[in-house]
Amino acid sequence: MRAVGLLWAVLCGLLLPPVTADEGILHASGSGVPPVTKDYCIIYNSSWVSLPNSLDNATVRALENLTSTVLCSSSEVPSGIMKDKAVVVMRGNCTFLEKARIAQNLGAKMLLIASKPRLSPLSDNKTDFENVTLPVALIRYSDIVDMQLALGNEINVTLYSPPLPEFDYSMVVIFLIAVFTVALGGYWSGVAELENLKAVASPGERETRQKKEENVTFTPVTVILFVVICCVMLVLLYFFYKWLVYVIISVFCLASAMSLYNCLAALIGEIPFGQCRIACCNKSIEVRLIFLAAFCIAAAVIWAVFRNEDRWAWILQDILGVAFCLNFIKTLKMPNFKSCVILLGLLLLYDVFFVFITPFITKNGASIMVEVAAGPFGNSEKLPVVIRVPRLGYSASTLCDMPFSLLGFGDIIVPGLLVAYCRRFDVQTSSSSVYYVSCTIAYAIGMVLTFVVLALMKMGQPALLYLVPCTLLTSSFVAWRRKEMKKFWKGSSYQMMEHLDYTGNEESTASASEQPGGQ
DSSP: OHHHHHHHHHHTOOEEOOOOSSEEEEEEEOSSSSOOEEEEEEEEOTTTOOOOSSGGGOOOEEEEEETTOOOSSGGGSOTTTTTTSEEEEEOOSSOHHHHHHHHHHTTOSEEEEEESSOOOOOOOOGGGGTTOOSOEEEEEHHHHHHHHHHHOSOOEEEEEOOOOOSOOTHHHHHHHHHHHHHHHHHHHHHHHHHHHHHHHTOHHHHHHHHHHOOOEEOOHHHHHHHHHHHHHHHHHHHHSHHHHHHHHHHHHHHHHHHHHHHHHHHHHTTOOSOOOEEEETTEEEEHHHHHHHHHHHHHHHHHHHSTTOTTTHHHHHHHHHHHHHHHHHHHEEOOSHHHHHHHHHHHHHHHHIIIIIGGGTSTTOOOHHHHHHHOGGGOSOOOSOEEEEEOOSOSGGGTSSOOEEEEETHHHHHHHHHHHHHHHHHHHHTOTTHHHHHHHHHHHHHHHHHHHHHHHHOSOBOTHHHHHHHHHHHHHHHHHHTTOHHHHHHOOHHHHHHHHHHHHHHHHHHHHHHSTTOO
């Protein structure tokens, strides 16, 4: 389950920016006193016409609702009904600019095209319609219905397109969540390592500890195989998204419930109260852990049912996501720095290829990674393996399709595994947390660098492109300065001893079972 969960987590290692399409705002006001106003999302083509960048500079027009027609012929509407008005008609049967030319010839000053399908960019050949100068915008049909219900039949509208903010404060929230999760996951891994070190001296305690802990160790061969599977799964997601997305949602629910339980159980274990037990199936179980398991399952089920409720479901998804990442950073162990370099290096190439190279391969010129992260082909279901934070700055994008900033779990877990290794190495060598602190700071610097590039380039960024060099180079520099590079590269003597001990125990058990009476 842990390996499958990590596979889904790293599929979309991507930081998505605010949407940079030609999005604008339709500001509608009713005829009441005081007038009721509402804002709606529109899509327009900036190469056809430019919109004012503020409401103060926009021209107000009375809205004429002609959604009973598609306006592919001037005979479809009575003469003079559009004079000096904003007109809304239905999408279909002819091109956007053909509708615009007819509306302009009939005296309209603004054309809105209502669309029942998902809003898409306006793209027609403008060379055949050079004389068309009125603003043309695409709007959801559901928004037109809502507008009439909320504002009545006498509505005034105006269009404008405020500039996108250079920086959205939701990025600060994502930064704090990511750095907190990586730092806490690494620290928790170090606590577990310290307990393992103490258990080495006591065979009985060590046996109990091995039964209690279920860690998974990545070897170099395992790492290579894992990255190959990631590539295959991402391609399968691109082509079969509408079916596989539900598989991922199911895996996320199960894995996040287990992770939340592990995180909270570790906290509850430190509380010396309420430790009453009940006997079941020859085992003694704490009652509070039964209630905790029920709570974690309920949290995952509630998220699954209400996952598309944008107002609050993102909070629950982020809580489950943080627990998911913490649990994986703590339980997945990198045996040495060599394995860390192989894992982070290959996943860096994986990220760069699927973000920057695949647009030259796909038919629509879109990045496979960006398409899968955003939900390809207009699919309403989104992958849950991301931290989601609503954009805090007001802009047209907050009214349109993607009002969230996203950070993939892979951008937390993958560097987090290196931070966890650094923390365990600190514990094993008693190096006063220098590796752990420096690697965590390097991760924070890498995140800041990612945000800066994101703001400058206005396109989705493979965060590992900046996180991997920052963390690997910093860790290497610290090891070099402390003259511990060989030990850091190969892993500590404790880890090697533990592996040999474990292998020796298996061989002894096998030999005993082969002797007469060993049964």
